[in-house]
Amino acid sequence: MALAAVLSALRTLILDLSELPADEPGRRSLYTHIFPDLSAAEVEDLAKIPPHRLNIYSTSIFTGEGKLLEAKLPMTWEALRKYWDGSFHEQATYQQVARRVHALRPWRSSATEDLVEGLRAFIAEDMPLSSSKRDQLLALADFELDRFYAARLSSNILNGQLSPDDLTSLTVSDLLALRCYVPSTTRISHFEFDVLAARAAFRAEKDFLPLMPVRQCVATSRADDNSVFSMTIPTPTFELLNSVTAGSYLTVEELAATYLSTIPEVRDEAQQFQKFLGFLITLMKDRVLCLALPPLSVSAGYSSQPQP
């Protein structure tokens, strides 16, 4: 189909070719050569387009993509520009980076998810980096992808969930029987670098590279006011929460047992309980977890469902 060939040629001219002959006959002979599917009339039409006008589109597209990537994965983008040529201080331009990312990882749909995942794949497979730098960039990308998804995913938070204030009226055994659900907006990941310290430095406009090597388990979540939080959690808790699949749950008792194993230095039971309660309330406030009562047991003449 001739139209498909014309649109495809325009794509090539805008995205792939940065230097075009300044004169129309020069462009005509180039296009005849590189676009064999075009008719002579179509070649002539395209050759009439001045390169500086095509360049308005190239500039706008690559700047737009760079700005979008920067908005969604700001630390990753910044680190990528700094590590571009293996040097820490020379930052590559938006145009340069976005052009190369687009060439190797074209944006295949209109969804921003595909653009940001393309940047991650570019870092993982296409960038000429030492493995240490690649690992750092991937840690940043994965951390920021967690924040990206936590911010935009639809929430599946249940009705009837408890607030931290509700806990005060419960007995200890009722508390331990509560069910913990992990909302769809919570992301639990582990990193080999201190991504949270990097984020703090980045936000304070300080140097955040190179990242400090340390194993870090991070829960990223979206709270009720839509703020996104990231907090470190102990490794056993990380493993436990990671084992909770969609629709399943664990009990507060299971969570408590795992958490208490991480604070052997606290021997006093009351202190242990207070510490755990503080941890649980933080998880609830940041919406890493939702807590709900177990269903009431149904016996003859009594139903847990409200009566009409």
Add this chain to the structure above:
Amino acid sequence: MKNFGLTPLGAGAGLRHAHFDDIISQRPPFRWFEIINEDFMNFGGYVLESLREIRRHYQIIGHGVCLAIGSTDPLDLTYLKRLRKFLDDFDIPWTSDHLCFTMVDHTNLNDLIPLPFTSEAATNVIERVKIVQQELARPFLLENVTRYITVSDREMSETEFINTVLEKANCGLLLDVTNAYLNSKFHGFDPLEFVRSLPLERVGQMHLAGWERAPDGSFIDSHDAPVPPEVWDFFKQILPYTGPSSVIIEWDAQVPPVHRLLEETLTADAAMAEVFSAKAA
């Protein structure tokens, strides 16, 4: 039939993230908002919840940037089904997209690239618009884009192309006044003549925007400044031909405070009042 049979809403504004909090807390007297569908339909979280709150108090009209109506890649039916559900959920009476292509060879160009003005390109758009109308089940409008290039005008002019598409696909026109004005500067034609050659009974909505001139004197359609005086004048020249419509101010970059955006919509309303009261007198 005027205004493509749609209710003229007067002047409104493009809804942008930067204004969510002020709009929700202060409820400024905008008549209506146009949203970029793709800025909301793929989201949960803050963005969607803000829109839900804003919709409780304001009329919302849809506008898309990702349909790629002129592309030769297959139409994205999954996108259209999601869009339909989104428009239904928010009770959005009509929507629009651009007469151009944004995807080709399964690559997103993330920009509005003009089409060749050929019968083949027109037929391709017409067939796709019919599918879109069927899927969305509500009035659909196409917007004239800013174009820095002419891909081909050997078969027909831009207005002939637009007329052919709109008539044969039976869809509406979102007349972007600024785009028509800027194109007249880029390509050297009379903007009023251009607009008068369009099927004006199909104009169901309009856009107004401003741009910042670069130091070298060149300009691009950047939507980052107030509507300039020459576009206000041009808008007033067009109004007698279109009649009352729904007009928004598009301000996408260097976004001003909400009260400044409101002032701009009030200027648009005043321009319409001036033209239509003079006409009635």
